Amino acid sequence: MSLLYAEAALLGLVFGSFLNVCIARLPCHESIVSPRSHCRACGTRICWYDNIPVLSYMLLGGRCRFCRERISLIYPLVEALTALGVVAAMAVYGPSLEFVKCTLLMMLLVIVIFTDLLERRIPHPVTIFGIAAGLGFSFIVPVDNRPLEWALLHTGVVLEGTVSSVVGAVAGGLFGAGLFYFVGWLFIHFLHKDALGFGDVMLMGLIGTFLGIPLTYLTILMGSLLGIITAVILAAVDKRFRSGYHWPYGSFLGTAAIYASLFGQPLLDAYLRSFHGTP
Ligand SMILES: [Zn+2]
Numbered sequence: 001m002s003l004l005y006a007e008a009a010l011l012g013l014v015f016g017s018f019l020n021v022c023i024a025r026l027p028c029h030e031s032i033v034s035p036r037s038h039c040r041a042c043g044t045r046i047c048w049y050d051n052i053p054v055l056s057y058m059l060l061g062g063r064c065r066f067c068r069e070r071i072s073l074i075y076p077l078v079e080a081l082t083a084l085g086v087v088a089a090m091a092v093y094g095p096s097l098e099f100v101k102c103t104l105l106m107m108l109l110v111i112v113i114f115t116d117l118l119e120r121r122i123p124h125p126v127t128i129f130g131i132a133a134g135l136g137f138s139f140i141v142p143v144d145n146r147p148l149e150w151a152l153l154h155t156g157v158v159l160e161g162t163v164s165s166v167v168g169a170v171a172g173g174l175f176g177a178g179l180f181y182f183v184g185w186l187f188i189h190f191l192h193k194d195a196l197g198f199g200d201v202m203l204m205g206l207i208g209t210f211l212g213i214p215l216t217y218l219t220i221l222m223g224s225l226l227g228i229i230t231a232v233i234l235a236a237v238d239k240r241f242r243s244g245y246h247w248p249y250g251s252f253l254g255t256a257a258i259y260a261s262l263f264g265q266p267l268l269d270a271y272l273r274s275f276h277g278t279p
Contacts (some may be wrong), residue, residue, distance in 0.1 A: 018208030
């Protein structure tokens with residue numbers, strides 16, 4: 001069992017290393033395949049032994065071997081966090097299709113969390129690929145579609161099995177993206193503020209197709225709460241974070257979605273049980 005976790009951690013480190021390439025290049029519309037990894041400061045190609053996740057950063061003392069320019073702490077951080085995420089997914093789901101789905105979602109979200117945090121950008125290639133992948137996975141890993149199943153209960157339309165799962169993924173995507181598009185429209189129309197970018201709308205479409213309506217709803221609640229708490233604390237300690245600061249809402253939503261995809265279902269079931277008495 002511990003071998004499984006070690007493999008998951010190793011997989012996470014390697015994935016994290018690739019995610020760093022995506023985070024650095026996608027906001028600049030650069031290819032993530034070529035050229036090979038190079039120092040962002042001096043352009044020197046990075047040898048394999050200087051490209052070992054986390055370890056190389058520590059051995060190099062956080063500086064480029066050639067120009068001695070500082071390497072961003074973001075790189076080892078992304079690698080370590082991705083490894084932690086994959087180990088958590090293994091602990092929750094075991095070696096299963098659910099694990100593969102959860103890991104893919106986490107990887108897409110890690111890219112979005114950091115591109116939004118660093119550049120205030122949510123790359124469309126990530127969200128478009130993610131929405132397609134989420135729909136594809138709904139055929140093999142069931143998506144929670146209880147809201148629609150219940151809503152249609154008395155209409156004679158029975159949703160079950162794969163059909164219900166796929167409908168649940170589509171409904172989740174439309175719910176997430178639609179809600180954010182509508183709220184963004186309200187802001188522009190009534191407050192004349194461009195508060196939500198189209199990247200946020202696409203991100204919620206991605207989260208919705210992977211998680212379905214209930215967990216997407218949980219994600220929005222938790223992401224907003226996380227954003228508000230962070231904003232209040234940072235604004236209290238530093239005036240740079242007061243009025244006019246552009247918050248990376250996508251980073252908060254992405255973090256909440258990772259939590260929801262790992263631990264949201266038991267939370268949701270416990271909540272529903274408190275209403276119905278039965279799961
Ligand atoms: Zn360099």
